[in-house]
Amino acid sequence: MLLAGFIRQHPELVKERLAFRNFKETGLVDEIVRLDDQRKKLQLESDTIQSKINAHSKEIGQLMAKGQKAEAEAQKQEVASLKNAQQPIGEALSDVETALNDTLIRLPNLPASIVPPGKTPDDNLTVREGGPKPTLPPGSAPHWDLAKKYNLIDFELGNKITGSGFPVYIGQGARLQRALIQYFLDYNTAAGYTEYMPPLMVNETSARGTGQLPDKEGQMYYVKEDNFYLIPTAEVPVTNIFRDEILKEQDLPLRMTAYTPCFRREAGSYGKDVRGLNRLHQFDKVEIVQLVSPDRSYETLDEMVTHVEKLLLSLELPYRILRLCAGDMGFTSALTYDFEVYSAAQEKWLEVSSVSNFESFQTNRMKIRYKDATGKTQLLHSLNGSSLALPRILACLLENHQTANGIRLPKSLHAYFGKDSL
């Protein structure tokens, strides 16, 4: 969440940036300033009384030691009246703090200066395109037909076992999944990312830390018995590794990568958006996360974009990089680049990675900090991206590389898959 101190200092700037994001309730900004004023005032009052109580209590101890019971009793009376005066102030303070926090958590991140204006995906800015554009042979098919033809994925079987959006990968299909995961992880660790295997369920505090709660409550699978959430992305457990930590400057930057299945309820999705591998309730993804000093986060974002771009190039897929407009960005992000690959048979672009800088929005919630060169403790910046999400990559590999006698695999996968085609 945003820092209350920053909002106090720049209320108009905050309102302007929130409005740019098409956030309607900019009045919350004034509300926050007002609540924070109250908080300070009440805290000062309460602390002043507490200070007196502490002094009296200390004296009572000394009087008791000297056996001056009568004087001690008099002091006790004094403390009792102070506590009476403090009680309503303390209650008001606690109410104000709760209200302040509840309000702060409703504000999305401020968009970075280079975020393009706009409200819908149509307003996103195409930064660049790359990769080979295929010319499909006659009789070419969308991936759900190819998956059936080569017996790679059984969607109906998934329906039987669980429900829609839970496909079953079979034989070469399963093997290709494994090959992609292995390839992506190796690619990331070669670039200096440390591999993690985190839990697939997280507690409420972790879900709150990365901002899934309260924003996306209904989008996560929830285990009521234990109050756990199934992770919608490895970002959640991996970023939370460093929650409540104060890191040393020489430990930075921290680079993490993790393969996990991801679980999303995708309430409200329908129609051709969910056909085949386009949108699933469970899918595999390899994620990259970085924690860096604030002055380096945008440089790091560019590095991560290049990192993902090279990975896509190695898969020989046509891609484009979009800088998301203010209205299309996620709640927690300051700047996001989406990667889309072209699904040649469907003739549509599919998002396969989303690389974002959250600045201190997440680290403020999670209290991920470091000691800078001057010894001052300050918040780190967090970034993450997919490198990469598997299903749509698989869809595009199948569609774009289909030939009359099989599906050709890009060179980068030959060793991992053990064959050059399927």
Place this chain on the structure above:
RNA sequence: GGAGAGAUGGCAGAGCGGUCGAUUGCGGCAGUCUUGAAAACUGUUGAGGUGAAAGCCUCCGGGGGUUCGAAUCCCUCUCUCUCCGCCA
């Protein structure tokens, strides 16, 4: 799931209800010594709120209670360890 023990600063580990934000050791940082390093010695070393600063306030797993006063007593939750049960 049952029985018992425990949770204190980066780590280890003290702490009679009052002067404890907390003894001590290790680690970290700075200095002395040294050509340099090591060793030794000296000092220093948690976080947050408020304030220009001095200071004041809060935090000893989380929450609640008793008390003039709680790291210390009580309740509760979570977690860890030991034993038993179940089990990949």
